[in-house]
Amino acid sequence: MTKFNSFKTFGLSQNMLKVLENKGFFKPTPIQVRVIPFLMKGERDIIGQAQTGTGKTAAFGIPIIEKLKEDATSIQALVLTPTRELALQVSEELESLRGDKNIRILPLYGGQTIRSQLKALTFGADIVVGTPGRIIDHLKRGNIELDSISYLVLDEADEMLNMGFIEDVKEIFRNTNENKQMLLFSATMPTPILKLAKKHMRNHDYISVSQEDLIAEFTDQIWFELTEEQKFEALCRLIDINDGFYGLVFCNTKSDTIAISQKLGERGYAADALNGDLTQDQRENILKKFRNRRLNILVATDVAARGIDVVELTHVINYSLPQDAESYIHRIGRTGRAGKQGTAITFVTPTDSQRFESFIRTVGAEVELKKVPSVKDVINSRTKNFKENIAHIIKTGEYQDLLKLANELLENHHPSVVVAALLKYSFQDTLKEEHYPELDADSSKIDDGKVRLFVAIGNYEGIAPENIPNFLSNRSGISDLKIENIEVFSSFSFVTVPKKQADLLLERFADMHKRNRPFVELAMNNNVRENRKNKNMSRRA
Incomplete structure (x- = not known):
C-alpha cells in the first residue's frame, strides 16, 4: 500500500x-x-x-x-x-x-x-x-x-x-x-x-x-465543553474564524435544524436546513445550492444527510451529540475526504461528557479539547483573511472589470475614505467587539447591547430595506433609531437595534397586532417554524 x-x-x-x-x-x-x-x-x-x-x-x-x-x-x-x-x-x-x-x-x-x-x-x-x-x-x-x-x-x-x-x-x-x-x-x-x-x-x-482509518488520517478532531446556551454563539465564532468555512452542522431533531438555520440566517450567514419534512424537490434544490456554494452551511439530521457526498467540506460540527459511536464516525467521516484534510468539531455539554468519552474510547481517536475563540481572535482572524484575499485579487488581476467604477469613486473622495467606506459597506459593524454576544447570551439577543426583532411587514406591503428605519421611527415616535442588519421578506422583516431602543419599540407597538400576533416582537420568540415557512415562501415568490 x-x-x-x-x-x-x-x-x-x-x-x-x-x-x-x-x-x-x-x-x-x-x-x-x-x-x-x-x-x-x-x-x-x-x-x-x-x-x-x-x-x-x-x-x-x-x-x-x-x-x-x-x-x-x-x-x-x-x-x-x-x-x-x-x-x-x-x-x-x-x-x-x-x-x-x-x-x-x-x-x-x-x-x-x-x-x-x-x-x-x-x-x-x-x-x-x-x-x-x-x-x-x-x-x-x-x-x-x-x-x-x-x-x-x-x-x-x-x-x-x-x-x-x-x-x-x-x-x-x-x-x-x-x-x-x-x-x-x-x-x-x-x-x-x-x-x-x-x-x-x-x-x-x-x-x-474502515471509516476509522480514514478519519484518523485525514480529519482533525476537536471538542468544546459548552452549556446548551453557549452553543450558537460558539458556532458563529467558529464559522467566522475559519475563512472559507463550508460545512455540515448536525442536530438530532428536525426542529433544531430549523431553529439553528433560521438564527444563522438572521445573523447574515448563507445557511439552510435539511430534514425529513422536505419534499424530494426541496431537498434537491437545497443540495444544489449547497454544492454550488450559494449556501456554505447546511444544518441537518443524520437521516436527512444520508447520501450527501461532497468531498470539499472543510468542517463537520456536531451541534448535538449523536446517539451512538457509529453515528459519530459517520458524521465526522463526511469531512477529510478524497485525501483532503478536514476538521470535525463536537459540542459537549456537561450532561453529554460521559457519553462522549465512551464514543472516543470506542473509536480510538485522538480528540483535542480547545477553548472557543475569543472575540479578539475572531476579529483579528477575519481582518487577516480579508487582507490576504485582497492581496490575492490584486496579484491575480481579478479586479480589472471594476477599475472604471473605482476611478469614478476616487474622483470626488480621498482613497483612504473610499476604502474605509467600502469596508464599512462590506463588514457593517461585524468587526467591532460589541457585535459578538457573550457566550451565555439569551438566544433572542445579538449581544448585551443589541436585540434582533421581528417586524410583521414586508415586500407584500411594498416595504424595502431602506424604508424600514423611517417606518419604525414614524410609527414609534423614536427619532434616533439605530437600526442594523435589515432583512425584508415577503410578509415580515428582521432588524437589529440597541437593547434600550428595542425595549421602547416593543412598548410602543405593544397594542399593534397583525393576524393575531404582535406587530413587533423578539425574533426568536417561539416563531421559528412560521418564520421559516414565510422565508421559504418569499424565496419562491
Missing part, C-alpha cells in the same frame, strides 16, 4: 493526472490505492466494503474513464445507484474526472420523463449512471442495450437491498454480457448481497476500508 503514495504511481495518463491536480487530489485514499491497480489490470472482479466518503467514486471512475474507448458506438459502462440523488452525484463526479477525454456520461433516474431521456440516449452514452427502476424501464422499452458493456458497478448495494431493489438489480444483470468486469461497493455485507456477488461475479477480490 505504501507503494502507491501518489496518483503518478498508477500509470495514469497525463490528461487524468492534470484533472486530479486541478481537483486538488494529490494523495490517493486507501480505497483508491486498493481498487485502481486492480481495475487498471482488468483481470478480476472486486467487492469493496467502504462507507460513503471514502473516495470510492473516483476509485472506480478513474480507471474506467482511463480505459474507455473514445469512438465506441454503444454503452461501455453502467453504474447502478439506489437513489436519483446519488445518480446525479456520481455522474457529476465522473464528468469532473473525464477532462479532455471525448466520452459522454448520462444519468438516468426517476423524476425525469422517459421521452427526454430517450432523446438524450439518441446522442449516445459511454457511461450510464442510473437507478434500477429507471434502467428497467428503458430496457423494457428497448431504449438501451447492455449486452456489450465492459464495466458494471453496483454502488451502495446494501442500500439497494434495504430499498427493495435487489430483484431489479438481478434483472439488469441478466440483460448484460458475461465478459464484463464487475465492481460491488457496500458499507455492510449482508447475506443477500454476498449471495448476489457469488452468483454473478467471476473470480473476485475482497477489499475493505
Whole structure:
C-alpha cells in the first residue's frame, strides 16, 4: 500500500493526472490505492466494503474513464445507484474526472420523463449512471442495450437491498454480457448481497476500508465543553474564524435544524436546513445550492444527510451529540475526504461528557479539547483573511472589470475614505467587539447591547430595506433609531437595534397586532417554524 503514495504511481495518463491536480487530489485514499491497480489490470472482479466518503467514486471512475474507448458506438459502462440523488452525484463526479477525454456520461433516474431521456440516449452514452427502476424501464422499452458493456458497478448495494431493489438489480444483470468486469461497493455485507456477488461475479477480490482509518488520517478532531446556551454563539465564532468555512452542522431533531438555520440566517450567514419534512424537490434544490456554494452551511439530521457526498467540506460540527459511536464516525467521516484534510468539531455539554468519552474510547481517536475563540481572535482572524484575499485579487488581476467604477469613486473622495467606506459597506459593524454576544447570551439577543426583532411587514406591503428605519421611527415616535442588519421578506422583516431602543419599540407597538400576533416582537420568540415557512415562501415568490 505504501507503494502507491501518489496518483503518478498508477500509470495514469497525463490528461487524468492534470484533472486530479486541478481537483486538488494529490494523495490517493486507501480505497483508491486498493481498487485502481486492480481495475487498471482488468483481470478480476472486486467487492469493496467502504462507507460513503471514502473516495470510492473516483476509485472506480478513474480507471474506467482511463480505459474507455473514445469512438465506441454503444454503452461501455453502467453504474447502478439506489437513489436519483446519488445518480446525479456520481455522474457529476465522473464528468469532473473525464477532462479532455471525448466520452459522454448520462444519468438516468426517476423524476425525469422517459421521452427526454430517450432523446438524450439518441446522442449516445459511454457511461450510464442510473437507478434500477429507471434502467428497467428503458430496457423494457428497448431504449438501451447492455449486452456489450465492459464495466458494471453496483454502488451502495446494501442500500439497494434495504430499498427493495435487489430483484431489479438481478434483472439488469441478466440483460448484460458475461465478459464484463464487475465492481460491488457496500458499507455492510449482508447475506443477500454476498449471495448476489457469488452468483454473478467471476473470480473476485475482497477489499475493505474502515471509516476509522480514514478519519484518523485525514480529519482533525476537536471538542468544546459548552452549556446548551453557549452553543450558537460558539458556532458563529467558529464559522467566522475559519475563512472559507463550508460545512455540515448536525442536530438530532428536525426542529433544531430549523431553529439553528433560521438564527444563522438572521445573523447574515448563507445557511439552510435539511430534514425529513422536505419534499424530494426541496431537498434537491437545497443540495444544489449547497454544492454550488450559494449556501456554505447546511444544518441537518443524520437521516436527512444520508447520501450527501461532497468531498470539499472543510468542517463537520456536531451541534448535538449523536446517539451512538457509529453515528459519530459517520458524521465526522463526511469531512477529510478524497485525501483532503478536514476538521470535525463536537459540542459537549456537561450532561453529554460521559457519553462522549465512551464514543472516543470506542473509536480510538485522538480528540483535542480547545477553548472557543475569543472575540479578539475572531476579529483579528477575519481582518487577516480579508487582507490576504485582497492581496490575492490584486496579484491575480481579478479586479480589472471594476477599475472604471473605482476611478469614478476616487474622483470626488480621498482613497483612504473610499476604502474605509467600502469596508464599512462590506463588514457593517461585524468587526467591532460589541457585535459578538457573550457566550451565555439569551438566544433572542445579538449581544448585551443589541436585540434582533421581528417586524410583521414586508415586500407584500411594498416595504424595502431602506424604508424600514423611517417606518419604525414614524410609527414609534423614536427619532434616533439605530437600526442594523435589515432583512425584508415577503410578509415580515428582521432588524437589529440597541437593547434600550428595542425595549421602547416593543412598548410602543405593544397594542399593534397583525393576524393575531404582535406587530413587533423578539425574533426568536417561539416563531421559528412560521418564520421559516414565510422565508421559504418569499424565496419562491
